[in-house]
Amino acid sequence: xxxxxxxxxGIHTMTKKLVALSLFWRTxxxxxxxxxxxxxxxxxxxxALEFEPRxxxxxxxxxxxxxxxxxxxxxxxxxxxxxxxxxxxxxxxxRLVPREPSDQWLPYEVDRFSVAIGKGxxxxxxxxxxxxxxxxxxxxxxxxxxxxxxxxWLQAEKSSVAPVAASTLSLWVGIALLATIFGSVMxxxxxxxxxxxxxxxxxRIREGEFDSRLDETTLTSEIRQVNMxxxxxxxxxxxxxxxxxxxxxxxxxxxxxxLARLRLDTEMSVQDEEAKSxxxxxxxxxxxxxxxxxxxxRPGDVRLVPVDLGSLVEREMAAFRDPTQIxxxxxxxxxxxxxxxATELGRVMxxxxxxxxxxxxSASTGIARVLVSCNDTGPWVILSVRDFGAGVDPAxxxxxxxPFFRGDTARTAATGAGLGLAIVxxxxxxxxxxxxxxxxxxxxxxxxxxLKRASQ
Numbered sequence: 001x002x003x004x005x006x007x008x009x010g011i012h013t014m015t016k017k018l019v020a021l022s023l024f025w026r027t028x029x030x031x032x033x034x035x036x037x038x039x040x041x042x043x044x045x046x047x048a049l050e051f052e053p054r055x056x057x058x059x060x061x062x063x064x065x066x067x068x069x070x071x072x073x074x075x076x077x078x079x080x081x082x083x084x085x086x087x088x089x090x091x092x093x094x095r096l097v098p099r100e101p102s103d104q105w106l107p108y109e110v111d112r113f114s115v116a117i118g119k120g121x122x123x124x125x126x127x128x129x130x131x132x133x134x135x136x137x138x139x140x141x142x143x144x145x146x147x148x149x150x151x152x153w154l155q156a157e158k159s160s161v162a163p164v165a166a167s168t169l170s171l172w173v174g175i176a177l178l179a180t181i182f183g184s185v186m187x188x189x190x191x192x193x194x195x196x197x198x199x200x201x202x203x204r205i206r207e208g209e210f211d212s213r214l215d216e217t218t219l220t221s222e223i224r225q226v227n228m229x230x231x232x233x234x235x236x237x238x239x240x241x242x243x244x245x246x247x248x249x250x251x252x253x254x255x256x257x258x259l260a261r262l263r264l265d266t267e268m269s270v271q272d273e274e275a276k277s278x279x280x281x282x283x284x285x286x287x288x289x290x291x292x293x294x295x296x297x298r299p300g301d302v303r304l305v306p307v308d309l310g311s312l313v314e315r316e317m318a319a320f321r322d323p324t325q326i327x328x329x330x331x332x333x334x335x336x337x338x339x340x341x342a343t344e345l346g347r348v349m350x351x352x353x354x355x356x357x358x359x360x361x362s363a364s365t366g367i368a369r370v371l372v373s374c375n376d377t378g379p380w381v382i383l384s385v386r387d388f389g390a391g392v393d394p395a396x397x398x399x400x401x402x403p404f405f406r407g408d409t410a411r412t413a414a415t416g417a418g419l420g421l422a423i424v425x426x427x428x429x430x431x432x433x434x435x436x437x438x439x440x441x442x443x444x445x446x447x448x449x450x451l452k453r454a455s456q
Contacts, residue, residue: 027188031157035180043173055113059120066125066145066154073147099144099151105132108141147258194223198230210238259283302341302430309381310334312342313372315347324367326357331373337454338381344427345451350418352385352447360387360445381453386446391439400437401425424449 040183054319056079107202108131109118118131130144132153140155201212212228212234263283270276310332317328338345353370360368392400403422425435428449 019039027191028184031187033178034186035184039173039176040178047435052116055116056120059117059124062117062141062143062154062156063121063155065094066121066143067411067456068130069154070147071147071151073150073152080281095140095153095155097153097155099153104136105130105144106134107131108133117158126243145300194218194220194227201230201234205234205237209429210234211240255286259287281355297412302344304339304341304431304452307340307342307345309336309338309345309374309451312345313349316353317345317372319350320357321354323334325361326353326370327369327374328353328369332383333374336374336376336381338383338451339454340431340433340451344431348424348427348449349385351424355420356387356389356445360389363390376453378452381451383449383451384446385449386440388440388442388446389442391444392437394439397437397439401435421447 023083078242109115110133112132114133121131122129125143125145130142132142132144133139133157135142135153138155143154143156145152145154153297197214201214204212215222216228217229218224218229263280266279266283267278270279310330311334313330313332317330320326320328346377354371358367360370363370369388370385371388372385374381374382376382401421401424421435421437424447428435428451432452434450436450438446438448
C-alpha cells in the first residue's frame with residue numbers, strides 16, 4: 001500500500017493493467033492476491049496470539065529453574081553447595097555460577113517479547129531479580145538472584161525462550177504461497193474451462209463450422225443453460241446456412257434464365273443497333289451484379305494451400321487487357337508463396353483491379369494506373385495494391401468495406417453493386433488475412449493486405 005500510495009494513480013494504473021490481461025490471468029492474479037492476503041493475515045494473527053502465551057510459558061520455565069536451584073542450594077551446607085555450583089557451572093544447557101560485583105552484563109529486556117518475559121520473571125521471583133542477555137561476553141538468558149546473602153547467575157539457552165524464528169515463519173509462508181499459487185491455477189482452470197470451450201466453439205462458428213457442440217450435462221446450472229443456448233444457436237445457424245445455399249442456387253438459376261432469354265430476344269427483335277447495344281450492356285451489368293451478390297454470399301469454406309503470389313497476380317492482370325482504361329504494374333517476385341485459396345485470392349485481385357478501373361482513373365489521362373507490390377514481415381506477406389486516382393474522403397475510408405457503400409456520391413450512377421471491397425474483406429477473413437484501406441501520400445487509394453506466408 002505504501003508503494004502504491006507513493007505513486008499518483010497507482011491503483012488506477014494497476015487496475016487498467018489487470019483489465020488488459022486475459023480472463024485467466026486476471027482471475028489468477030485476483031484469486032492469488034486474495035489467498036496471499038489471507039496467508040499474511042493468518043501469520044499476523046498467529047504471531048499476535050502466540051506472543052503472550054509463549055512469553056508467559058518461557059517466564060514460568062525460567063522461574064521454575066531458578067526456584068529449583070534455590071531449593072537445591074538452600075538444602076545444601078557450605079561444602080556441598082560449592083560442589084553443586086561447580087558441577088552446574090560445567091553444564092551446557094543450564095549453568096549456575098556465582099555473581100561477582102565485577103561482572104559486566106547487558107540488559108535482556110530490549111524488545112516487546114523480552115520485556116514481557118522480564119515482567120513475568122519479576123512477578124514470580126521478586127522485583128530485585130536481574131535479567132541479562134550477556135554476562136562477561138557470554139550470551140544467553142542470565143537470571144540474577146540471591147540465596148540468603150550469596151548472589152548467583154542462572155544461565156539458560158536463549159533459543160529455548162525465543163519466539164517462533166523468522167526462518168520458520170518464512171518456511172511456513174513460502175509453503176503457503178506455493179500452495180496458493182498451485183491452488184489458484186487449478187481453481188482458475190476449473191472456472192475458465194467452460195469459457196475456453198465456449199470461446200473455441202464460437203471461433204469455429206465464426207469460421208463456418210456449425211457442428212460445434214458444448215456439454216449440456218455439466219453440474220453448474222448457469223454453464224449448462226449457456227451451453228444449451230449455444231447449441232440451439234449453432235443448430236439454427238446451420239439450418240440458416242443450408243437454406244442460404246439452396247436460395248443462392250435458386251437465385252442464380254432463376255435470374256440467369258430470363259436474362260439469357262432477354263439477351264436472345266434483344267439480338268433477334270431489336271433493330272436499332274444503339275438500342276441493342278445499350279440493352280446488351282444493361283443485361284451484362286445485371287449479370288455482373290448477380291455475380292457480385294453470389295461472391296459476397298458465398299459459403300465460407302476455403303482450403304488453404306501454398307499459392308505462388310507472383311504468378312496469380314500476373315494471371316489476373318492479363319484479364320484487364322485494355323490499356324486505354326487501366327495499366328497495371330507488378331513488383332511481386334514470382335517465388336513469393338502464401339497460404340491461400342487460389343480461387344478466392346484470384347477473386348480478391350479481380351475486385352481490386354475492377355475497383356481501380358472504375359474509380360481510380362487519373363483526371364488528366366482518364367487511365368487508371370495500378371501498382372502491385374509486396375514484402376515479407378515475419379510470418380506475413382504484405383501485399384499492396386494502389387492506384388493514382390483522386391483517392392477517397394478520409395472520413396469515409398472506414399466504411400469502404402461496408403456492403404453497398406460507395407465512397408463518392410457521384411458513384412451512385414456507377415455500374416457496380418457496391419460489394420467489391422466488401423467481397424475482398426470477407427475473402428481475406430476466410431483465408432486468415434486482414435485488409436487495411438488508406439489514401440496514399442501522393443494520391444490514390446492504397447489497399448494493404450496481410451496474407452500468411454507459406455513455409456519454405
